[in-house]
Amino acid sequence: MDSVLIPKGVERCSIGKFALFIAVVGAVLLWGVVAMLLIYIKGLNQTNMNNAYGFALWIWADLAVIALGGGAFFTGLLRYIIGKDELKHIINYAVLIGFVCYSSALLILAIDVGQPLRAWFIFWHANVHSMLTEVAFCLTCYFGVLTIEYLPMVFENRQIDRVPFFHHLGHNMHAIMAIFAATGAFLSFFHQGSLGGVTGVMFGRPFGYRTGLLIWPWTFFLYTWSAAAVGPCFTIFITRITEAVTRKKLVKDSVVDLLAKIAGWMLLTYIIAKIIDTWYWAAVTAPAAGFTLMDFYSNNPGSAYGLWILIAEIGLCGVVPAIMLVTPSIRRRPAALFVAVTLAVIGACLNRWVMVLQVQAVPVLSFETWFTYFPSWQEIATTILPVAYGIILIALSYRYLPIFPQEQELNPIEGGK
Amino acid sequence: MFPFSFEWIWDMSHMVFHGGLWYALSILGMGMTYCIIKAAYDSVKGKGGHHSHGHH
Numbered sequence: 001m002d003s004v005l006i007p008k009g010v011e012r013c014s015i016g017k018f019a020l021f022i023a024v025v026g027a028v029l030l031w032g033v034v035a036m037l038l039i040y041i042k043g044l045n046q047t048n049m050n051n052a053y054g055f056a057l058w059i060w061a062d063l064a065v066i067a068l069g070g071g072a073f074f075t076g077l078l079r080y081i082i083g084k085d086e087l088k089h090i091i092n093y094a095v096l097i098g099f100v101c102y103s104s105a106l107l108i109l110a111i112d113v114g115q116p117l118r119a120w121f122i123f124w125h126a127n128v129h130s131m132l133t134e135v136a137f138c139l140t141c142y143f144g145v146l147t148i149e150y151l152p153m154v155f156e157n158r159q160i161d162r163v164p165f166f167h168h169l170g171h172n173m174h175a176i177m178a179i180f181a182a183t184g185a186f187l188s189f190f191h192q193g194s195l196g197g198v199t200g201v202m203f204g205r206p207f208g209y210r211t212g213l214l215i216w217p218w219t220f221f222l223y224t225w226s227a228a229a230v231g232p233c234f235t236i237f238i239t240r241i242t243e244a245v246t247r248k249k250l251v252k253d254s255v256v257d258l259l260a261k262i263a264g265w266m267l268l269t270y271i272i273a274k275i276i277d278t279w280y281w282a283a284v285t286a287p288a289a290g291f292t293l294m295d296f297y298s299n300n301p302g303s304a305y306g307l308w309i310l311i312a313e314i315g316l317c318g319v320v321p322a323i324m325l326v327t328p329s330i331r332r333r334p335a336a337l338f339v340a341v342t343l344a345v346i347g348a349c350l351n352r353w354v355m356v357l358q359v360q361a362v363p364v365l366s367f368e369t370w371f372t373y374f375p376s377w378q379e380i381a382t383t384i385l386p387v388a389y390g391i392i393l394i395a396l397s398y399r400y401l402p403i404f405p406q407e408q409e410l411n412p413i414e415g416g417k
Numbered sequence: 418m419f420p421f422s423f424e425w426i427w428d429m430s431h432m433v434f435h436g437g438l439w440y441a442l443s444i445l446g447m448g449m450t451y452c453i454i455k456a457a458y459d460s461v462k463g464k465g466g467h468h469s470h471g472h473h
Contacts, residue, residue, distance in 0.1 A: 123418055124418050124422070125418075125424060126418060126434060126435070128430035128431050128433075128434040128435075129430060133434060134434065134437075137434070137437065137438045137441075138441075141438070141441040141442060141445065144445050145445065148445065148448075148449065164459075164460040164463070165456050165457060165460045166456075168455070168456035168459040168460055168464070169452055169453060169456035171456075172451070172452040172455045172456050172459075173449075173452045176448055176451070176452065179444065179448055180444075180445070180448060183441055183444050183445065186441070187441055190437075
């Protein structure tokens with residue numbers, strides 16, 4: 001029925017099976033939309049946010065998807081600026097994943113701001129002393145870059161490509177893509193960094209506060225670094241899941257191995273920097289504010305924030321995957337590679353959780369106790385909403401667009417199509 | 418956002434923040450304008466065939 005839209009030389013499941021899959025994921029999407037409408041109509045009283053948690057589950061989801069979407073800018077940088085030509089076989093998918101992540105982040109922000117009709121205030125009445133202004137500027141512009149990078153793929157759809165204007169537009173955009181990719185890398189460096197900077201400059205919250213270089217706290221550089229390291233891991237993670245779902249090899253092992261190797265070295269250098277940062281913070285910065293390390297990891301309800309979270313983030317989900325990825329004999333084993341990228345992805349999510357939610361949980365004044373918070377179902381549903389949206393967009397893109405240049409070669413069809 | 422806004426001040430913060438924003442927007446805007454105009458020109462001229470070309 002939709003065979004005229006499917007790329008030539010590749011095989012896809014029947015339209016019925018595909019529609020069923022979309023319907024199941026669409027039901028989850030609908031659940032999220034209902035929660036979103038409730039929040040828009042009734043307001044932020046639908047959430048469990050309070051004075052201690054002005055930002056809550058959403059801001060963690062925002063920071064996590066932005067870090068995981070870093071694969072688009074870093075792979076683009078490697079491909080277009082540094083010249084790692086082999087990555088052209090995975091850059092389409094990295095861009096698509098980045099597009100999903102950043103559009104999700106903007107969607108969540110549109111709910112989180114509470115007054116979406118006034119969202120434009122941050123541009124028009126910009127507070128030029130706020131790192132969040134820099135984040136808003138760069139995030140919006142970078143989403144523009146990702147749209148520009150994604151559009152040529154849409155124009156390559158068999159039917160759209162038949163329209164001369166779109167055919168030439170896609171071709172022209174591709175011809176100057178290096179300029180867009182360089183702009184994207186510039187924007188990403190600043191918004192990833194500023195997201196880290198937001199926590200790092202809060203001198204009234206010793207758990208998050210860090211010293212730094214000039215106006216930038218160390219968290220500024222650590223966030224950019226970690227996004228560049230973990231973004232490609234997330235690209236590999238989603239690629240492997242897509243291959244499992246479609247039961248096809250979509251990208252050659254040599255391409256994945258190159259990306260995994262680069263991500264591994266980025267992760268290893270990042271985690272060394274993170275360990276040094278943590279040690280300096282625990283030994284110098286926090287004590288200077290009157291806190292010991294254990295003040296941040298003890299006496300909280302249910303010991304939810306015990307030392308385990310620090311060990312899990314830096315050790316299990318930092319050092320371990322870094323060593324696995326830089327060791328060729330380990331990363332070349334598919335199962336081990338999948339474990340390593342999964343741990344790295346969890347590590348980035350844990351890091352963002354700690355830096356935005358644990359920061360708000362830790363008591364600052366001597367008469368305070370730990371602040372607790374559990375999200376409402378509306379918050380959970382609207383956080384799962386982008387996941388469902390992402391799955392649908394990836395499914396549609398995979399079905400109708402030539403996302404994987406090596407798919408035809410890796411999965412030849414008898415007699416062609 | 419613009420120098421003619423009542424809240425605009427000619428200081429380093431405004432120039433760096435908004436300079437960066439307009440710098441990025443200009444590159445994206447000029448790049449896309451070039452692509453669109455060239456695509457329209459190529460379409461009218463009937464330049465090139467419908468060949469499949471791998472992006473990226």
